[in-house]
Amino acid sequence: MSVPQEPATILIIDDSPANVRLLQAYLRPTGYHVEAVSDPTAALETALRVRPDLILLDVVMPMMDGYSICRALRAHEETRLVAVVLVTVLNAPEARIAGLEAGADDFLSRPIDRVELLARVRSLVRLRRLVQAQREHDRQRAALEKTLAIEHVRWEEEARRKAFYRDVICAVTGGKLHLVERDELAEAAGPAETVTEGAVRDGNDLGPARESIACAAAEAGIAPTRANDLVLCAGEALTNALRYAGGATVQVRRAAAALQVWVVDHGRGIDSRELPRATLMRGYSSRKPSLGHGFTLMLELLDRVCLATDSEGTTIVLEMRLQPPSLDEELDALLGN
Structure with a gap:
């Protein structure tokens, strides 16, 4: 029997209130928990606090563009594996290459199609959770291997101690x-x-x-x-x-x-x-x-x-x-x- 999962958390980083409202209207009815931040300079801090499963990141913003934010997310240990979708009106190949080089996982072009948005979000959230499950499995396996290694060392030390006791007892x-x-x-x-x-x-x-x-x-x-x-x-x-x-x-x-x-x-x-x-x-x-x-x-x-x-x-x-x-x-x- 599978364990019920918490609703996925989506973080929207966009300086346009209208764009944020539109994305919220598409995502919330399907059960996603949606957070938003409009200040690009606070994006990394908000991501660390919210710990989202996926980030919808606008590319064109003042002070700090989406590429810079994406690079900052990828550079931080806590956010480097979060799925990032760049949302942009820029459709030129150069813009997409720049996004991939910055570490983006996918792209959405404006105007946003609701069906396409939900399909991409669903797919990336599922992938994100599979990655998380694998990382947890690897963590538990590493912890188990460490415990077994420690127990093996203790067992060897106990065997050496017993052998020493035997020699001492026999000698005295x-x-x-x-x-x-x-x-x-x-x-x-x-x-x-x-x-x-x-x-x-x-x-x-x-x-x-x-x-x-x-x-x-x-x-x-x-x-x-x-x-x-x-x-x-x-x-x-x-x-x-x-x-x-x-x-x-x-x-x-x-x-x-x-x-x-x-x-x-x-x-x-x-x-x-x-x-x-x-x-x-x-x-x-x-x-x-x-x-x-x-x-x-x-x-x-x-x-x-x-x-x-x-x-x-x-x-x-x-x-x-x-x-x-x-x-x-x-x-x-x-x-x-």
Whole structure:
């Protein structure tokens, strides 16, 4: 459905009151809004104020002729695209050439024929509005392209910031903590087979979940002390998920050289901008949700932690090697090799 348009505005610039009345009598009954100015020196000022769709401009006037006014209109940014029709008794080719060179769009010869006047006005107004519509379309497209370019720059800056955060976090934790995107988590954690899976919905589920992790650690041959460390860290992660997300799912997965505990919740996630600060403070933060004391334990006791957090929730992968890492392996992790 097309939007109704406002009546076109026609500006008459003519020093003869009789000529103005005649043009008004022809134009107004057809619905045009008609303005007039008789002082040629005030023509540009009036055009800027009225903002017409079309100007009917007399050529022969004292002080300033129609050609000079037309050139002034074309020179101004606000009026350079307004349709201008020169109205003249001068029919010589030289007069029309002068008008075209001044920037006129069309000509009307006196005496004026009403049908010809209305046809030319209708055609030029339609063209003017098509040009305006195209310019508005181009303006909106340019604005959209600018917005998209700005968003692309912001996206790239965000990607660089996240990459920097990842490097900082990995470095300050001795290569233990890996911050990844959700769709990168499986690749970052590496291939593994699910051993057990369950849900923790309230405090009563914590005990069975710990027992399941302890059994899996024992079956994998992890030393009792290290297995207890894994159970302790998993319990802290599950308690945090209960507190801030109302529960979580927990999986125990067996990799080639390690046991992993996946804790997945659907809470509001942790603001990634807080992670470097909280990590440098070894898990403590005055803002909520804090990474907390349990996070400090994870960084101290586990061999590796992978963390993916966003508005859809948080997934943390706690990894304990089946055999303690050698000194060379710890050095490689510290150096990021």
